[in-house]
Amino acid sequence: MIGPSASRPASASLRPLGDRLELVLGGEWRITGEPPRWTPPAVASKPSALVCRLDDAIFWDSSLVFYLTTARTWCDGQKILFVSDALPANLIALLAQLDRAVATPRKERAIGMVSLVGIGAQDLVQQFTGISHFVGECSISIVRLARHPRRFRWKDCLNEMQQCGAMALPIVSLVSFLVGVTLAYTAAIILRLFGGDIWIADLIGLSVTREMAAVMTGVVLAGRTGAAYAAQLGNMKANEEIDALSTLGVAPVDFLVIPRMLALALMTPLLALYANLLGILGGMVIALSILSIPPTAYWVELVSAVDFSDVTTGLIKASCFGMIIGMSGCLRGLQADRSAAGVGKAATSAVVTALILMVVADALFAVIFNILGW
Amino acid sequence: MTDPSQTPSPPPAIEARGLTCGYDGLAILRDVSFSVRAAELFFVIGGSGCGKSTLLRHLIGLNTPMAGEVLFNGLPFEDKSEAARRNLLKTFGVLFQSGALWSSLTLRENVALPLELHTRLSRRERDELAALKLGQVGLQGFEDYYPAEISGGMKKRAGLARALALDPAIVFFDEPSAGLDPITSRKLDELILQIRDTFGTTCVVVSHELASIFDIADRIILLDHEARGIVAEGDPRVLARESEDPRVREFLRRQAP
Numbered sequence: 001m002i003g004p005s006a007s008r009p010a011s012a013s014l015r016p017l018g019d020r021l022e023l024v025l026g027g028e029w030r031i032t033g034e035p036p037r038w039t040p041p042a043v044a045s046k047p048s049a050l051v052c053r054l055d056d057a058i059f060w061d062s063s064l065v066f067y068l069t070t071a072r073t074w075c076d077g078q079k080i081l082f083v084s085d086a087l088p089a090n091l092i093a094l095l096a097q098l099d100r101a102v103a104t105p106r107k108e109r110a111i112g113m114v115s116l117v118g119i120g121a122q123d124l125v126q127q128f129t130g131i132s133h134f135v136g137e138c139s140i141s142i143v144r145l146a147r148h149p150r151r152f153r154w155k156d157c158l159n160e161m162q163q164c165g166a167m168a169l170p171i172v173s174l175v176s177f178l179v180g181v182t183l184a185y186t187a188a189i190i191l192r193l194f195g196g197d198i199w200i201a202d203l204i205g206l207s208v209t210r211e212m213a214a215v216m217t218g219v220v221l222a223g224r225t226g227a228a229y230a231a232q233l234g235n236m237k238a239n240e241e242i243d244a245l246s247t248l249g250v251a252p253v254d255f256l257v258i259p260r261m262l263a264l265a266l267m268t269p270l271l272a273l274y275a276n277l278l279g280i281l282g283g284m285v286i287a288l289s290i291l292s293i294p295p296t297a298y299w300v301e302l303v304s305a306v307d308f309s310d311v312t313t314g315l316i317k318a319s320c321f322g323m324i325i326g327m328s329g330c331l332r333g334l335q336a337d338r339s340a341a342g343v344g345k346a347a348t349s350a351v352v353t354a355l356i357l358m359v360v361a362d363a364l365f366a367v368i369f370n371i372l373g374w
Numbered sequence: 375m376t377d378p379s380q381t382p383s384p385p386p387a388i389e390a391r392g393l394t395c396g397y398d399g400l401a402i403l404r405d406v407s408f409s410v411r412a413a414e415l416f417f418v419i420g421g422s423g424c425g426k427s428t429l430l431r432h433l434i435g436l437n438t439p440m441a442g443e444v445l446f447n448g449l450p451f452e453d454k455s456e457a458a459r460r461n462l463l464k465t466f467g468v469l470f471q472s473g474a475l476w477s478s479l480t481l482r483e484n485v486a487l488p489l490e491l492h493t494r495l496s497r498r499e500r501d502e503l504a505a506l507k508l509g510q511v512g513l514q515g516f517e518d519y520y521p522a523e524i525s526g527g528m529k530k531r532a533g534l535a536r537a538l539a540l541d542p543a544i545v546f547f548d549e550p551s552a553g554l555d556p557i558t559s560r561k562l563d564e565l566i567l568q569i570r571d572t573f574g575t576t577c578v579v580v581s582h583e584l585a586s587i588f589d590i591a592d593r594i595i596l597l598d599h600e601a602r603g604i605v606a607e608g609d610p611r612v613l614a615r616e617s618e619d620p621r622v623r624e625f626l627r628r629q630a631p
Contacts, residue, residue: 031503031540032464032492034494062503062541090572094506098506101502101508102502102506104505104509340477
């Protein structure tokens with residue numbers, strides 16, 4: 001870098017110069033190589049000064065600055081004068097710059113325990129107000145779009161319905177079928193002990209239609225669609241696309257959120273209905289293979305146990321879960337930081353928020369349906 | 375004794391020979407040849423879409439040329455073994471247009487990462503060197519900030535500090551002034567000049583900022599979209615004054631063709 005490039009290794013030699021020591025530095029000093037480390041000289045009597053000088057053919061970079069800083073620190077400790085007059089001006093400037101950089105106090109970033117608790121509490125309040133504000137905005141938007149349906153982005157909504165509905169069929173099929181299989185297999189072992197083999201149909205029918213189909217579809221969609229919404233909107237925010245919408249006088253909620261929420265609210269119950277069939281089919285396979293119950297007997301028992309209200313409660317839940325997933329994905333996407341890490345965090349946060357809210361909603365539904373006697 | 379007149383002159387720091395650059399079989403630049411001397415402030419200029427950034431990506435090895443070769447200190451880039459390529463890449467620093475800082479790392483960690491990967495410095499030394507580099511670009515005290523917490527100009531400067539972490543022999547700048555106000559842009563130009571003067575670094579700058587070009591460039595090449603190559607090469611001040619080529623006059627003197 002400085003001086004002509006030399007192909008010899010970096011060197012630092014110390015030699016006596018009267019009552020002083022001379023440090024001659026030469027060769028190629030590269031930070032990516034293996035430059036010498038400062039080693040205190042072994043001399044009988046303490047020198048009065050350490051005089052530094054560069055060889056004519058030296059090639060140096062930051063590694064030499066470090067070396068000289070260490071040597072100077074040693075000199076200061078030993079009360080030996082460090083003489084750098086013979087060094088080039090730019091090297092002396094860099095030595096001073098390193099001193100300043102190390103001495104400059106960092107901007108205060110440490111946070112105390114009390115502040116942490118305060119920040120946590122504030123964050124919690126902000127989360128709550130953020131969700132409330134967003135729900136309010138969505139409600140206003142729904143009313144506005146109901147009054148002016150031509151403003152609604154039907155094309156976007158249909159596209160999203162295809163993305164979150166039809167495209168999710170394979171994974172929903174697999175998960176629902178396996179949930180039916182797992183439930184039936186676990187139940188079969190117990191029911192056989194009591195001779196109640198046929199009740200496997202009741203158990204599968206009720207648990208799948210009332211709970212499992214809606215919940216598992218919700219979990220799949222939270223991971224698949226909710227995270228995708230958060231990443232999409234987070235990227236749009238980072239690219240200032242959302243700001244561009246606002247400057248056009250278009251509410252981002254009208255344009256981006258409601259079509260997605262509606263798509264999920266419509267498609268989740270359909271997927272849950274499909275998941276009901278696959279779950280029941282999974283149970284039927286196990287009933288036939290493990291308990292030797294014929295499909296007709298399984299079906300007759302299932303139809304006698306499951307009524308219309310069981311299916312509708314599952315579908316109502318699924319529709320609500322769909323709205324929760326859409327809302328969580330869009331909310332976290334709109335709240336994302338304008339960076340790659342922010343988008344990643346938004347996607348994770350969308351899934352976590354959706355799952356927590358789904359569990360809370362499921363508990364509320366259990367209480368409400370119990371009161372209503374459904 | 376060796377006759378000084380017989381001593382061969384050192385090879386250029388960078389030399390492009392018959393370089394054809396493009397993507398997916400579509401050539402954006404054809405048969406481009408130029409050389410950059412050591413410690414030179416060399417600008418690649420031209421209008422939007424003329425292939426400046428494409429040329430840069432080919433120079434730094436992110437894309438493979440469709441034809442031709444790039445030589446660094448007389449040695450071809452492409453033919454090198456993986457280890458030799460890695461060693462060569464250690465001598466490059468690149469400042470990307472957006473700064474390209476890793477958003478999950480603090481500025482200190484951003485600058486210290488190349489040091490961690492390519493040197494045997496201790497953690498304390500890496501942190502001190504990162505502080506030095508950030509200090510050199512005027513970001514002293516911001517070591518623990520994340521990229522999302524600083525302004526666009528600061529991001530560029532932090533990106534430059536990272537590009538300088540390994541004291542590279544060559545630094546490539548992709549549109550360093552893009553998106554910056556004139557004052558920040560001028561300060562960045564001064565910084566580039568200072569780096570070149572302090573460390574003797576070869577600087578290759580892709581830009582279309584006339585103020586920067588006239589202020590600090592030693593030499594330029596002007597790329598043209600229609601010609602798909604270089605239409606002028608030399609000192610920008612001389613070219614602006616003397617060139618009769620309408621494309622040069624249009625670009626450097628803002629005259630209608």
